[in-house]
Amino acid sequence: MPHLTITFVHAPLLQRDQSDGALFGPLWAYTLSAHVPAPWVSSIVDCLQRDPSTIGPSQVFAFSGTNQDLESIRSIHAQLKYKYPLATFILGGPITWSLQQEGKLGLVDFFEHLFVLDGEETLPLFLRHFEQGTQGSLPQVIRGDRFQLRRAQPIRFDLYRASGGGYYGATIEVSRGCPFLCEFCDVRVLPGNNESNNKEPGLIVHELGEYFAAGVTQFVFVCDNFIGDIAWARACVDAILAWQENTGATISIFTWATINIAKLADLMTKMRRAGFSVLHIGIESVNHNALLETAKVQNRVALKPAVLTIQSFGFIVTPGFIFGFDSDGPDLFAATRDFIVETGLVGGDPSFLMAMPGTPLWDRMKRTRRLVEPEADATSRRKIATNIRYLLDERFLARGFVGFIKDLTSTRTQWARFRNHVTSLIESESFVANGGHGGGPRRPLTRFLRLQLANRSTRRTLWLRSAYLLRRPTRALAVAAGWLLTERLSRRGRDLSLHLHLWIYFWTSVGLRYRGLKEQDLALHSVDPGFDVATLLERGTREVDVLAERLSHGDKKPELQLRHTNEGLRRLVASATAPAHSSTEKVRADPSS
Numbered sequence: 001m002p003h004l005t006i007t008f009v010h011a012p013l014l015q016r017d018q019s020d021g022a023l024f025g026p027l028w029a030y031t032l033s034a035h036v037p038a039p040w041v042s043s044i045v046d047c048l049q050r051d052p053s054t055i056g057p058s059q060v061f062a063f064s065g066t067n068q069d070l071e072s073i074r075s076i077h078a079q080l081k082y083k084y085p086l087a088t089f090i091l092g093g094p095i096t097w098s099l100q101q102e103g104k105l106g107l108v109d110f111f112e113h114l115f116v117l118d119g120e121e122t123l124p125l126f127l128r129h130f131e132q133g134t135q136g137s138l139p140q141v142i143r144g145d146r147f148q149l150r151r152a153q154p155i156r157f158d159l160y161r162a163s164g165g166g167y168y169g170a171t172i173e174v175s176r177g178c179p180f181l182c183e184f185c186d187v188r189v190l191p192g193n194n195e196s197n198n199k200e201p202g203l204i205v206h207e208l209g210e211y212f213a214a215g216v217t218q219f220v221f222v223c224d225n226f227i228g229d230i231a232w233a234r235a236c237v238d239a240i241l242a243w244q245e246n247t248g249a250t251i252s253i254f255t256w257a258t259i260n261i262a263k264l265a266d267l268m269t270k271m272r273r274a275g276f277s278v279l280h281i282g283i284e285s286v287n288h289n290a291l292l293e294t295a296k297v298q299n300r301v302a303l304k305p306a307v308l309t310i311q312s313f314g315f316i317v318t319p320g321f322i323f324g325f326d327s328d329g330p331d332l333f334a335a336t337r338d339f340i341v342e343t344g345l346v347g348g349d350p351s352f353l354m355a356m357p358g359t360p361l362w363d364r365m366k367r368t369r370r371l372v373e374p375e376a377d378a379t380s381r382r383k384i385a386t387n388i389r390y391l392l393d394e395r396f397l398a399r400g401f402v403g404f405i406k407d408l409t410s411t412r413t414q415w416a417r418f419r420n421h422v423t424s425l426i427e428s429e430s431f432v433a434n435g436g437h438g439g440g441p442r443r444p445l446t447r448f449l450r451l452q453l454a455n456r457s458t459r460r461t462l463w464l465r466s467a468y469l470l471r472r473p474t475r476a477l478a479v480a481a482g483w484l485l486t487e488r489l490s491r492r493g494r495d496l497s498l499h500l501h502l503w504i505y506f507w508t509s510v511g512l513r514y515r516g517l518k519e520q521d522l523a524l525h526s527v528d529p530g531f532d533v534a535t536l537l538e539r540g541t542r543e544v545d546v547l548a549e550r551l552s553h554g555d556k557k558p559e560l561q562l563r564h565t566n567e568g569l570r571r572l573v574a575s576a577t578a579p580a581h582s583s584t585e586k587v588r589a590d591p592s593s
Contacts, residue, residue, distance in 0.1 A: 003039050003040070003041045004039060004040045004041070004059050004060075004127075004130070004131065005040070005041050005042075005043070005057075005058040005059050005060070006036060006040055006041075006042055006043075006058060006059065006060040006061075006062055006127065007042075007043050007044070007045060007055065007056075007058035007060070007061050007062070008026070008028075008029035008032065008033060008042065008043070008044045008045070008062050008064075009045050009047065009052075009055070009061055009062065009063050009076060009080070010026035010028075010029055010044070010045065010046045010047055010048070010064070011047045011052070011063060011065060011069060011072045011073050011075075011076045011077075012047070012048065012065060012066075012069050012072060013065075013068050013069045013071065013072045023048060023049075023166065023167050023168055024167055024168065024169055024170065024171050024220060025046065025160060025163070025167050025170065025171065026044065026046055026064075027171040027172075027173060027222060028064045028093060029044045029046075029062075029064070029159075030044065030155040030156055030159060030160060031120070031152075031155060031173060032062070032119055032120065032123055033155070033156045033159055034152075034153040034154060034155050034156050035119075035120045035121075035123060035124055035153060036123070036124065036127065037124050037127060037128065040127055042156065042159065043058070043159070044159050044162075044163070046163065047072075047076060049163060049166050052076045052079055052080070053079065055080060055083075057083075057084050057087070058084070058087060059087060059088065059130070060087065060088045060089075060090065060127070060130065061077075061080055061084075061087055061088070061089050061090070062090050062091075062092070062123070063076075063077065063089070063090070063091045063092075063093075063111070064091065064092050064093030064094075064095070065091075065093055065094070065095050066093070066094045066095050066098070067094075067095055067098050067099070069095065070095065070107065070108070073091070073095070073108075074110075077089060077110065077111070081110075088112050088113075088130070088135070089110075089111050089112055090111055090112060090113045090114070090115060090126070091108055091111040091113075091114050091115065092114070092115030092116070092119050092123075093115075095108070096108070096114050096115060096116045096141075097116055097117060097190070097358075098186070098356070098357050098358070099357075100116055100141070101357035101358035101362075102357040105141065109140070112140070113126065113135075113138065113140055113141075113142055114140060114141045114142070115142050115143075115144065116141060116142070116143045116144065117143060117144040117145070117146070117190065117191065118144040118145065118146060118147035119144055120144075120147040120151075120152070121144060121145065121147060122142050122143075122144040125142075126138060126142065145191075146190075146191055146192040146193075146197070148197060149173070149175065149176060149197050149198055149199040149200075150198070150199070150200055152173075152199050152200075152203060154203060154206060154207060154210070155207060157210045157211075157214070160211075160214070161214060168218060169216055169217070169218030169219055169220065170211045170216045170218070170219055170220070171219070171220045171221075171222050172204060172207050172208065172211075172219060172220070172221055172222065173199065173222045173223070174198065174199050174204055174221045174222065174223050174226070174236065174255075175196075175197060175198040175199060175223040175224070175225075175226070175228065175229070175232070176193065176197045176223070176224060177190075177192070177193040177194060177195060177196065177197045177224055177225075177228060178193065178194070178224040178225040178228045178258075179194055179195075179196075179225070179228050179229075180225070180228075180258065180295075180296075180297070180298050181194070181295050181297075181560065181561035181564075182282075182284075182294055182295055182296050183293075183294040183295045183359065183360045183361045183364070183561060183565055184294055184322075184353060184354070184355070184356065184359055184361040185356070185359065186356040186357070186358060186359050187224045188359075189358045189359055189360075193224070196228065196229040196232065198229055198232045198236075201232075201235050201236045201238075201239035201240075202239065204236060204239065204240070205239050205240060205242075205243045208240065208243065208249075208251070209243065209247070209249075212247070212249050212251065217250070217251050217252060218251070218252050218254075219251055219252065219253045219254070219275075220253075220254045220255070221253055221254070221255035221256075222255075223255060223256055224256060225256055225257060225258050226255045226256060226257045227257050227258060227260070227261050227264065227267070228258075230264065230267070233267060234267060234270075237267065237270045237271055237274050237276075238270070240274040240275070241270060241273060241274050244274065244275075250275065251275040252275050252277045252278075252498070253274070253275050253276045253277060253278075254277065254278040254279075254280070255276065255278075255279060255280070256279070256280045256281075257279045257280070257281055258281065258282070258298050258299075259281050259283065259298060259299055259301065259303070259306050259307070259310070260298050260301070261279070261281075261310060262301070262305075262306040262307075262309040262310050265313075265430070268310065268313045268315070268430075269313065269430075269432055271313075271315075272313050272314050272315070272432035273432060276315070277314075277315065277316060277498060278315070278316045278317075278318060278347075278502070279310065279315050279316070279317055279318070280317075280318045280319075280320065281307075281310070281317055281318075281319055281320070282296075282299075282319075282320035283299065283303060283307070283319045283320060283321060284296055284299065284320060284321060284322045284325075285321070285322060285325055285328070285332075285336075286303060286335050286336055286339045287325065287327055287328060287329070287332065287335070288300060289327040289568050289571055289572065290325035290326075290327040290328055290568070291568075292327075292564055292565075292567055292568035292571070293325055293326055293327045293565055293568030293569055293572065294325060294361070294565065294568070295560075295561040295562075295564040295565050297564055303339070304339065304342065304343055307319075307343045307345065308343060308344075308424055309430075311343070311344065311421065311424060311425065312424065312425065312428040312429075312430040312431060313428075313430045313431060313432055314425065314428075314431050314432050314433070316346060316347065316498070316499055316502055317345055317347070318345075318347035318348055318506075319340075319345050319347065319348040320348070320351075321336055321340075321348060321350035321351070322350070322351060322352065322353050323336075323350060323351070323352050323353065323397065323401065324352045324353035324386070324388060324390045324392070324397065325353060326390075326391050326533075326536065326569065326572055327568060327571075327572050328391075328392055329392075330392075330396070332392075332400070333400040333401070333403065333404040336350065336404070337404060337407055337408060337413070340408070340413075340417055341413060341416045341417050341420060342420065343420070344417055344418070344419075344420035344421030344422070344423070344424050345417060345421070346417060346418055346421050346499060346502060346503040346506060347502060347503075347506045348506070349506075349509070349510055349513070350404070351384075352384060352386045352388075352397075352401075352524070353386070353388055353390075354386050354387055354388065355371060355387055355388050360561065360562070360565070364536075364565075365387075365388055365389075367538070368535055368536065368538075369389075370388055370389040370527065371387055371388070371389075372386070372387045372388065372389060372525050373387070383513075383514065383517060383521040383522070384401075384521065384522045384523065384524070385522075385523035386523070386524060386525070388525070389525045389526055389527045389528075390524065390525070390526050390527070391526070391527055391531075391533070392526065393526050394524040394525055394526040395519070397522075397524050397526070398519040398520075398522040398524055399519055401522060402517050402518065402519055402522075405510070405514045405517055406517075408510065409507065409510055409511040409514070411472065411474040411475050411477075411478050414475075414478060414503075414507050415478045415481070415482075417503075418478075418482055418500075418503045419485075421499065421503070422482075422485055422486070422489065422496060422499070425489075425494060425496065425499075426489065426492075426494065431494060433493055433494065433495060464508075464512055465504075465508040465512070468508050468511050468512055468515075469504075469508065479504060482500050482503065482504075483500060486499065486500045533572065533573050533576045534573055536569045536572070536573060537566065537569055537570065537573060
């Protein structure tokens with residue numbers, strides 16, 4: 001049988017110069033290519049690395065992406081369709097699930113077939129139909145079942161080696177799903193995603209070994225929550241430690257976790273020894289009622305001690321912070337800034353609450369008529385655009401965010417957060433020095449700089465970073481002071497060079513992203529005058545139907561999430577309707593006016 005060809009096209013909106021020189025390969029393409037049956041021949045094109053006009057012919061072109069990639073996908077699809085009109089074009093990934101939840105799949109109906117949810121089984125099925133010429137019998141929308149990662153195949157390292165030299169590091173998918181029920185999170189609404197779905201530790205170690213043999217030392221472990229299944233996380237870390245003992249490999253790992261990892265001292269110790277360096281943790285808010293309102297129950301702990309405990313082991317925590325919860329008050333910006341400085345968090349880029357299609361938050365916003373259609377050209381004209389009408393006044397939120405970013409990126413605040421970060425580690429008895437920085441603490445920086453200098457657009461980004469720091473002498477002095485401080489500590493066995501590098505990286509990234517930020521750069525909206533917050537406690541028809549369906553399948557988690565959300569909203573309503581305060585005046589008024 002003659003060879004058939006499929007080309008995986010990675011077409012993100014993100015431009016190479018916006019990636020800051022720290023590119024990682026398209027994991028989705030490497031993953032799915034491992035499931036392509038014979039006699040198909042696969043190829044992968046990353047449009048961040050290669051001009052789409054150079055893409056050769058193929059029987060099938062497979063695209064993936066998120067909603068923000070729609071215009072880029074549309075543009076590259078048009079180019080290839082013009083060149084290869086007889087080819088078949090298919091699309092999958094988060095974009096198809098999200099658009100289906102919104103009822104907007106028509107926006108991408110120029111693809112012959114749309115794949116919704118996991119594609120490890122539906123893609124081979126489609127390709128076998130294609131071989132037989134019966135793909136026309138398949139529906140345009142092909143929905144997959146939840147794929148069990150224990151059945152995952154090793155990625156196609158032959159395809160990776162063809163272009164891997166241009167990437168800063170590598171990504172390994174280790175698990176899918178999260179046991180928690182955050183109201184705003186679209187992870188928890190995917191079918192079966194509240195249950196454990198983990199890759200076998202042996203396969204993870206195999207992929208680490210293949211990448212390491214190719215010279216990779218910087219890894220992102222892709223997951224929704226590395227400690228969602230704690231027993232599996234322990235087994236995974238133990239397998240990595242055994243592999244390192246056998247090979248002598250040192251690596252650095254970034255991954256996602258939840259703040260309850262602070263209770264797992266033994267696991268954190270092993271993770272540091274295995275090379276885990278950076279943890280992204282969704283703190284979301286320092287307002288405990290906002291955490292209750294959004295059912296972020298795992299965060300209802302003493303947040304500051306928890307963050308300090310995690311950092312004391314040597315981890316760099318990159319926090320997620322969200323503004324715009326219904327329970328937010330006029331102190332949200334100041335309280336968040338104080339928390340960041342006091343805990344010494346060196347990373348993070350706060351954002352505004354968005355309602356993701358299919359989530360309970362989306363249902364609640366739709367029921368209360370608080371969903372906003374994004375502006376057609378919001379991406380090009382606004383630096384921030386959201387789809388929610390907030391209870392707090394839009395002018396206050398815009399003005400407060402501009403002030404927050406100005407304060408956050410000031411030399412005073414940046415030096416205070418880094419000094420506090422380092423100070424908390426000097427005498428820490430939990431600190432694990434062998435963090436596995438992947439070939440030495442300076443190797444990641446050396447590779448980062450080499451990749452920055454290798455490309456015209458990233459050279460420009462490197463110049464902009466340098467200019468940002470040199471434009472104001474106080475910034476350069478703060479960086480010099482940070483370098484001297486970390487050098488002094490390194491002689492005491494506390495190597496914090498990676499902490500220094502990432503502090504500078506995050507500082508310049510946020511500073512450049514929001515340089516010249518003005519209130520009119522934010523497309524925010526608030527509720528109309530007279531909005532009755534008591535309606536927040538009502539339950540819509542869709543919410544009732546979804547809850548009933550989940551309960552009929554024995555899933556009681558949505559009911560638990562709703563219970564927490566309603567408790568937070570009841571507290572909000574009780575506060576907003578207290579005597580001498582009308583509900584609208586209390587929650588919507590501009591606190592600074």
